[in-house]
Amino acid sequence: NAGVTQTPKFRVLKTGQSMTLLCAQDMNHEYMYWYRQDPGMGLRLIHYSVGEGTTAKGEVPDGYNVSRLKKQNFLLGLESAAPSQTSVYFCASSPSGGIIEQFFGPGTRLTVL
Amino acid sequence: AQSVTQLGSHVSVSEGALVLLRCNYSSSVPPYLFWYVQYPNQGLQLLLKYTSAATLVKGINGFEAEFKKSETSFHLTKPSAHMSDAAEYFCAVSEVLTGNQFYFGTGTSLTVIP
Numbered sequence: 186n187a188g189v190t191q192t193p194k195f196r197v198l199k200t201g202q203s204m205t206l207l208c209a210q211d212m213n214h215e216y217m218y219w220y221r222q223d224p225g226m227g228l229r230l231i232h233y234s235v236g237e238g239t240t241a242k243g244e245v246p247d248g249y250n251v252s253r254l255k256k257q258n259f260l261l262g263l264e265s266a267a268p269s270q271t272s273v274y275f276c277a278s279s280p281s282g283g284i285i286e287q288f289f290g291p292g293t294r295l296t297v298l
Numbered sequence: 299a300q301s302v303t304q305l306g307s308h309v310s311v312s313e314g315a316l317v318l319l320r321c322n323y324s325s326s327v328p329p330y331l332f333w334y335v336q337y338p339n340q341g342l343q344l345l346l347k348y349t350s351a352a353t354l355v356k357g358i359n360g361f362e363a364e365f366k367k368s369e370t371s372f373h374l375t376k377p378s379a380h381m382s383d384a385a386e387y388f389c390a391v392s393e394v395l396t397g398n399q400f401y402f403g404t405g406t407s408l409t410v411i412p
Contacts, residue, residue, distance in 0.1 A: 225404060227404040229402075230399060243399065
């Protein structure tokens with residue numbers, strides 16, 4: 186099993202450009218999450234999904250959109266990138282919430298110039 | 299919403315010394331508690347978790363953590379630090395009732411001095 190994979194690993198954007206980050210998991214997990222990691226701020230939840238076709242906002246959703254059309258994939262979109270979105274983005278999945286830990290992908294390093 | 303406080307953003311210990319990383323949570327209802335480790339340029343890996351079965355939890359690589367309800371704490375310890383323990387450590391909580399979201403602390407960077 187590959188676990189949780191993220192595409193791409195690195196990306197540089199110019200302000201105003203758009204892009205989509207792809208997260209894929211092969212563990213048949215129901216729950217999927219997108220976080221951003223910034224120095225001194227830990228991980229902050231952007232959006233999450235508790236099942237195929239569902240999405241919900243996390244702590245810092247502004248400027249991002251998500252879709253969960255297939256159970257194994259969770260897409261994070263930036264419609265008009267801003268320098269404040271320069272960050273490392275992590276995807277995670279879990280078979281359920283609460284007692285079960287989350288499994289993390291390797292991350293995507295995004296720079297917005 | 300939950301909040302998680304990790305005291306000390308940077309901790310340095312000598313090789314062979316005790317490692318103590320602190321974590322406090324805010325909920326009046328004991329949540330589920332987790333410690334994750336992140337090595338440079340990698341994702342997060344689970345070290346251990348508390349799910350109300352036992353207050354002293356043992357994890358991988360010789361780490362353990364003790365849940366103390368009276369102190370709302372879940373501190374991470376290791377008796378003897380190894381060079382390979384140098385990494386970023388995150389405490390996280392999950393609410394018992396909803397369980398949909400995890401709340402992460404801001405992390406503690408552990409340096410091991412040879």
